[in-house]
Amino acid sequence: MDREDSLERLGATTDEPADLFEHFEQRSVGGRTHHVLTAARHGVERGTVIVEESDAVVRGYPSVPRVLVLDPGLPSFFEGTDSVAIEEKLDGFNVRIAVAGGDGDAPLAFTRSGYVCPYTTARARDRLPLAAFFAEHPTKVLCTELIGPETPYTTHDYEGIDSHEFRVFDVRDRESGDPVPVADRRTLCAEYGVGQPRWFGRSEPSAAVETVRDAIDELDAAGREGVVVKSADGESMVKYTTESQHHAELAYAFSLPFEHGRDFVFSRIVRDAFQAVESGDSDDRLRERARDLGESILLPMVSTIRDVRDGDPVGERHTVRGDPDALDALFEHLDDQSLTIDRRSDRREDGERVVEFVKVAESSRDRIQYYLEGGTRDE
Structure with a gap:
């Protein structure tokens, strides 16, 4: 990897390659070397990946700021902007799907921190028209949320989703990170039959305050997360969430x-x-x-203390389903991240393997047990 060239392509705010690349980690994925930035540094987003063999850059997704009050928050943030688009913010697992190798390479699903998730990659290839999309748009990235009750990362219920589905909330250039304008992105995704977040409308920023309030009231009643408000060109965005x-x-x-x-x-x-x-x-x-x-x-917290007292597992509970090999790859991936997994059930349903498991919260379990046994706490 040519660090001088990569520094220029990434548009980093430092002139010294060592200042940036000392923060990259090296990983091996499918026989290729990935250089991954695990935290934002020098103007380069967290999760940015450089694939050494293909010299491809997969830009990390920018951090989205939050407004705490809609008025004057929205008009102030979008000052000088003619119109904004309002979409639902989904509670799911955020991945960027891109072709990061040479011609003929299959798309990969990159997490926010730049890992390639084998399970999400397999499900995306199965559920989304990736071959058709990337044949026409090889240098784009599909920014998606994996949502539903059966994922290895989140478990939020959405009406009409029994297991899991993908929603594309952004399409960007793979290297520069430049977004496709919101209206164009919604048209593009519709052409490929790809699901997107719910649309609440488009208006000038001051009028958007009332639109967002109405949307938040409706989403709050349904136990949903919130909204993202974007400039029409997709360059600027803020989020606002429900009670x-x-x-x-x-x-x-x-x-x-x-x-x-x-x-x-x-x-x-x-x-x-x-x-x-x-x-x-x-x-x-x-x-x-x-x-x-x-x-x-x-x-x-009381429920968790009781679980530890009674010897029950403590942690995040998940259900996943899919191809047996893909699930094996998932558990290898979780093991590589030093997570302790307690498999509670492993069965077949409708031709798919279904596994229920707990990501054991060892720190909480061990400290609660210590206090239950009479341990002291310094405060």
Whole structure:
């Protein structure tokens, strides 16, 4: 790999290749060498991958900022923008699908941190028209969410999805990361019959405030995550999430109380507080919100402590289905990441292998057990 050339192609903010490439990790995927940036550095996005043999660059997906209040948040962020597009933000597993080798290479699914997930790759090849798409658009990246109750990473239920499906929320240039404009992307995906996030409309930024509020009310009632608001060209975007999502994320964090840092917890409470103020919650409504927030903290943590006390497994529970070889590759991938997996069930259904498993939360399990046995805690 020519580091000088790669530095220029990536548009890094440093002139010294060593400053950037000391942060890359080297991995082997399918006999090829991947150089992976695991955290954003010098203007280059986390998850950026350089494939040594093909000299291909798969740009990482940019971090999406969040507004805590819609007004004046949206008009201020999109100042000078004629119109914005509003789409649902989905609660799933984010992967970029790209052809990163030479001609004839099959597409790969890259995670946010630049890993190639063998399971998601296999399911994408099975569920999406990748051959047709990349035959016409070989230098593009499909930015997708794998959603549904049966994935190895998330378990959110969506109406009409029994197992899992893909939704394309962005199409970008593989190397530069430049997005296809929102309207063009929606047309392009429709041509290939590819699912996309729900569309809430397009308007000028100040008018979008009310559209987003209405969308959030509807999504909150359904227990959905929120919205992403994008400039028409797709270059600028912000996200805004629902009360139910804030509480669901807190419940998740406190069900594994020693796996997540204080910043994770505090940020969700901050979001909820600003939303309560902007929503003009009455005293009764604020007490209801506070009660729900408190329950999302205490109840899952108590449940987990009881599970440890009773000897039950503690961790994230998942179900996956698919080709047996693809599932074997998935568990090898999880093992490579030093995860402890407790397989609870392994069976066949409708010609597919179905595995139920727990990603064991060892830190939470061990520390809870220590405290239950009389251990002390320094505070």
